[in-house]
Amino acid sequence: GGGGGGSMASCRRLSGAGLREVLGPAQGLLFDCDGVLWAGERAVPGAPELLERLRRSGKAALFVSNNSRRSVAELERRFSRLGFRGVRAEHVFSSALCSALFLRQRLLGSGGNGSGAGRVFVLGGEGLRGEVRDAGLRLAGEGEPAPGEPVRAVLVGYDDQFTFAKLAQACGYLRDPQCLLVATDPDPWHPLSDGQRTPGTGSLTAAVETASGRKALVVGKPNTYMFDCIVERFGVDPSRTLMVGDRLETDILFGKNCGLATILTLTGVSRLEEAQAYMASDSAAAKDLVPNYYVDSIADLIPGLDE
């Protein structure tokens, strides 16, 4: 890198000799899922083959997703259903899983046995609730009257059953300054296959923050906690690992924050023009959103791997 904090990313297309130079030394790749490996129910053409070729080259493939709807067990089944071979739940780091791990750390601590840990009020679906339970935590029920075992955390995730009543209930718990406010991810919206958008966790978190006067601790990208979870389980070396994603404000910034070189793929949310606009900007914050490299699709990485 250059002087100071490392060289500035310059958003170069990865192909040919450059591609082999970048992929050759890499020990592993972290992939975002939506918009990178698949779009809706369709795998990105060539993506399953890329993962297979990575395996044969002896390079690790791990997955880091802000999507808090599904448990990692459901995600393992999804990989298989969409044609990806050999991906196991332990390779998949979703914001649902990592939020549960984060809460387990904060509420149970190391060696805690759960008594007096308190309950968690979850705004989210069954996938998220299941991860919290699997982490050994107890959930507060909806519409339950106080008192009872105290609620020590409110967890905001993707909740398509979000209501004013749940918002009010969450605020009641947050009057206790000891009660944590945690959000699975900051995403304001998610794309649907036909170009439409659906509101994301970020919009629900904004409502809870405004009502409670509190700032949420956000587990997902671009914050680095999910990378800490990956390092703890697999001991990854950031200088030999590449981050591949489709969203500049989450995936690419996450890579930058974790010290990973970044590759933007254009099969998802962000457009090349947006990356170039960040690159042309005067703001230091904008520079952190510029990927080192880009490809049209992750299938373009295949020629960079040994036969």
Add this chain to the structure above:
Amino acid sequence: AALPGPAPADWVQAPLDRDVRAVLVGFDEHFSYAKLCQALQYLMRGGPDCLLVGTNRDHRLPLEGGAAIPGTGCLVKAVETAAQREAIIVGKPNRFMFDCVAREFELDPSRTIMVGDRLDTDILMGNNCNLTTLLTLTGVTTLDEVRGHQESDCPARNRLVPDFYVDSIADLLEVLGE
């Protein structure tokens, strides 16, 4: 209109009303993800031609005993975040409501007093409209808060300071006629 099915994939397929040109967010105790989803569809379809308007930004509506329920501001923030755009806010401290009243009743700002309990809505609007501002202490604001803004170097905070205060509006009876 009822939503066609239980999940977001259904909701985004719901036909949109052709004539909708604005999304208006007010206090809604039946606010839901489904409504948020529909609001987002209208704002995306219309782009800048579909207005996003909020009635006010209050965070909380206080109840007795220190409890509070979420205010309209929370719902406005949810829509703004999903749509990645800022709402036009009609309520105080925006001067729109004063302009409506002033026009209707031909008010002279230099001879009008604004009475309120909240600095960042009532008093700020009054100051912005060049009214005389009077804070009453029977509501959410304490004198300590006012002093803090008064002593601050920040001009935005100075604009929250009222011209006068009373402990209660009943104190005005003293000076009003026989």
